[in-house]
Amino acid sequence: MGRKILLDKVHIPGISTFKVYRDNGGYTTAEKALKTMLPAEITEEVKKSGLRGRGGAGFPTGMKWSFLDTRSNNPRYLVCNADESEPGTFKDRYLIDNIPHLLIEGLIISSFALGANTTFIYVRGEFKPQIGILNRAIREAYENGFLGKNILGTTYSLDIYVQSGAGAYICGEETALLESLEGKRGNPRLKPPFPAVKGLYDCPTVVNNVETLATVVPIISMGGDEYAKIGVGRSTGTKLMSACGHIKNPGVYEIELGLSMEEFLYSNEYCGGIANDKKLKAVIPGGSSVPILPAHLVTLTAQNTSRSISYESLSDGGFQSGSMLGSGGFIVFDEDACIVRNTWNFSRFYHHESCGQCSPCREGTGWLEKVLHRIENGEGRMKDIDLLDSVAKKIEGNTICPLGDAAAWPVNSAIRHFRHEFEFHIEHPDIVKNIKHGSLEKYRTKNTKPRTKNTEITESL
Amino acid sequence: MALGYNIDHKLYQPEGKEVRFTDEVLEKVKKIIARYPEGRQKSALLPVLHIAQEELGGHLSVDVMNYVAQLLNIQPIEVYEVATFYTQYYLEKTGKYVIEVCRTGPCAMCGGEDIADYLERKLNIKTDETTADGLFTLRRVECLGACGYAPVMQINTEFYEFLTQEKIDQTIENLRARANEEKPKDSKWVEKFF
C-alpha cells in the first residue's frame, strides 16, 4: 500500500464540504502558514521538497516561485491551471470533484508565499460541474474567514476567482492561458519575457497546475525535508496517475514516485491488468503527447532493468527506448488496438487544437493528420511513412510553444516502434478498410469499479 | 443596435428584437467585470460570452456578440475573434440539448465512435445537425477530460459516463420527457458562477 498524502481523505463522506474537511484537520496548514511562517520560509520549504510541476513539464516548483519578480511595484498574481485537456489525463478533475478544499487551502498558502492578493483558477470550459464545486468551496472559505480581507486576523487578504475557459487545449499552455484570462484568443506568447516577470496584465505571475498547488498543503504540513523523503531520487513525493484505456480498473490513483510499472499496471490495487484478459500491446505513460512505449519497454528499460514511475526512469533511454512522465495520463492499449488509427486520432486532435499562430504547427499538424488519415483508410504509400517522420521532425522544436512537440512525438514514436503496423496498412488496404475499430461491445470493461462521485454536490447542480 | 454598415454573412440572422440581458443578469455581469483591474474589463469576455449564450438564445448571434462588445466597451471584432477561436461558443442555432460525444484517443478506443454512430442513427441526424423538433444537436468533440470513464458525452452541463446503448436510450428518453419543462432557475449554469 503506497503512501497517500493528497487523496488520503477522499473516502470520508462529505469531505468536499468545508465542515467535514475542517473537522478532519483541513485548513490547519493554512493557519500554520499564515500565522507562524514568513512567505520566504514557505517558498524555502517548497524548494526543499523537490516538488516538480505536475502539469507535464516537471519544472521544479520552488525554483519557478523564486523567479517571481519581487522588485516590481506591480501586483503579483497566482494563476491555477485547471485547464486539464491532455488526452488521458483527468486527475485534476478528480481532485476538484472529491476534495476541492485541498486545492483552495493550497492556493491560500501559495498565494501568501508569493505575495499575491488575487488568484484565478482557470478551469476548462467543459468542466462546468467542477466550476460549480469550486465556486461553492470558495464561498464556504469566504464564509469561514479563510478568504477575503485580513484572513484569520492577519494583515493578509486574498480573493480567489474561478475563470472559465471555453474549449481550447492550447489554453493549458501557461502563456496562452494568460492571454485567454485577459479575454483574448489563446495564442501562446513569445518567451522571454517569462510570466514570472511579465505575466497576467504584464505583472509578475506564477502559473501552477492544480495538483502542484494542492501538494503544497502536505509539504507545509510535514515540512519540505520530510516530503523529499517520499519518492525516489529527484522524483520526490507522490503523483496522481490517471489510468485509462484497456485496463480493468480505470481511474485516478495516488502513487509514490518510484512505484514499479509492473505493479501499477497489474496489481489489483491499481490498474488491475489488461481488460478482458488480453495481452498488452503498448502504453502511453504521460498523456497523449509523450512517446508511446511498446510492450517490451513498459515494465523494463532497454537495459533490462525494472522500469518505475518516476521522471527519470520513464525517460530512461531517451526517446529511442523511453518516454516521459508528463501529466501522468496513463493510456493502455491491448493486443487488438490499432496503433495507426490511434496515431491518426491524436494527430487529428493536435490539428484541431493548434492555435494557428506559428507556421510549422499550423501547417504541419494538418499535414500529419491528412497523411495518417490516408494510411488508415488504405490509401497510403510506402514513402508516406518517411514523409510523416520527416514532417514531424520539422515541427519539433521549431514552434512557439510545446504543442508542436506534442503533435510530433506521438507520430515519431509510433513509427519508431510500430513501423510494421504502418507497412501492414499500406500493403493490405482491403483488410484495413474493413476493420471495425474501438467497438463498444468489444471493449466494454466487464469489471469496472463504480466511480467515486460526490453525489451531494452533483445533485445540487 | 445600429451598426451603420452592411451586414451580409451566412451566419447573420437579425434577431428582430432588442438584445439585452435582464437587470438581474446585468448585475452579475457587472460583478464579474469588477473582478479585474481597472481597464482590463476585456478579461470578462469569456465568462460573459458563456452567460450570453445561455441567456440569449443558446448560441452567439452577431447581434448578441455586438451587444457583448458594447457592454465591455471593446470592438465587435475582438468578440468575433474570441468567439470563433473557442469551440464551446456556438455560432449557429443549436437544439435545446447539445450532445457532445468525445472522440479522442481513450474514448475512441473504448467505443466512443460507436456511441456517436449510434446517436446519429437514433436521432436520425448527422454530426453537427439538429433534430427537426429542435431538441438535440449532435457534435463530436475532442477530449472532455474524463478518459477513465470512457466512453463519455456531455449534454449541456452534465457528463454521462461509461456509456452503453441502453444508457443512451434512457438518457434521450428522459430528456424528451422533460423537454417542455421550464428549466429550473437554480439548475442554470450561470447561477453557479458565484
Add this chain to the structure above:
Amino acid sequence: MLKITIDGHSTEVEEGTTILQAARKIGGEIVPPAMCYYSKLKGSGGKCRTCLVKVSKGSEKDPRPMPKLVASCSTPVQDGMEVQNITSPEVLETRKAIVEFLLINHPLDCPVCDQAGECDLQDLSFEHGVDTSRFEEGKREFDQIDIGENIKLHMNRCILCYRCVYTVNQITDGRIHGVLYRGDASEISTFIQNAITNDFSGNVIDVCPVGALTDRSFRFKSRVWFTRPMDAHRDCPKCSGKVTLWMSANDIYRVTARKDEFNEVEEFICNECRFEKKNAEDWIIEGPRTITRTSIISVNHYQKLKQGSIINPVAKKIEKPSE
C-alpha cells in the same frame, strides 16, 4: 553596449536589441529573412519562424549554447553572444522546412498574382525552397473578398503573419478586421461583411508580405516590373505625403509608401495619397526610386544581388545572369 557575433561578423548594440536587428545593422547575406516581423509594428514577429537561428554561445557570462533554434526577431542580444545563421546547416535545413510549411496551403498562383515580383514569399522560396512539393493533399480554400472598395483580400495566399492586424491596431482607431477561427482554418476577416474605411487602412497592403491584401485599383493593370518607381511627394494634411509612384509613361498605376531594403515602409501614408491622387499633376516628382532590396524578380528571371549592390530599374537594366 553588448557585443554580438553573427556568422563571424561582430558588432555592438544597445541592450534590448534583438538578434535580427543586430544582423540588419551588420547587413548583407547574414540577415535572416523575416516574414512576420516588422520593425515598425510593436509586438510583431515570432510567428513565421523563418528567422530561426542557432545561438552557439549564449553570452560571455553563460556560454552554453541555446538548446533549440531561436526566433532572431524576438530574442534579445546578450553580451558576448555568438550566433550562426547561414553558417549553420541546421538553420538552413530548418528554413527550408519552414518554406515548405508556408507553401503547402499556398495556391502558388504567382502568374496571376499582383504581388509577384515584389513578394517576400516568392523571394524566400527562390532562396530557400525546393522545386518540388511533397504535399499531395487538398489545399485549404477561401473565397476572395473585398474589404471595402480599395482592398482585395485573397485569403488563400495569406501566411497569417498578423502584420495587417498590428497595423490597424497601431496606426488607426477602431479595428474591424482580425484573425478568426483557429489552426489552419484561421482566416483574416471582418466576419460580417464590412469595409475598412479608416484613413490609413491602405497601409495593410504595403505591410502584407504576400499577395493576400492587394490594391484593387491596381488589380491586373500591370506587372510590377513593367512600371517605373518614382519618388514623389505632395503637401498632404494627413500624412507626410512622401510616396513612391509606380508609373508607365506619364500614367500613375499605383501609389505606395517608400520601402527600405528590408521591404518595410519608411513612413505610413494616408488613403487619399494612395488611392485618390493618380494624376501626375498631383505630385512633385523627385526622380527614380532606388530599390535597395536584397533580391528582385524581373522578367522571367530571378537574381540574387551581391551585398551592397543597388538596383535602379530605370537607370540600369538588370543584366541577365550568365547561364
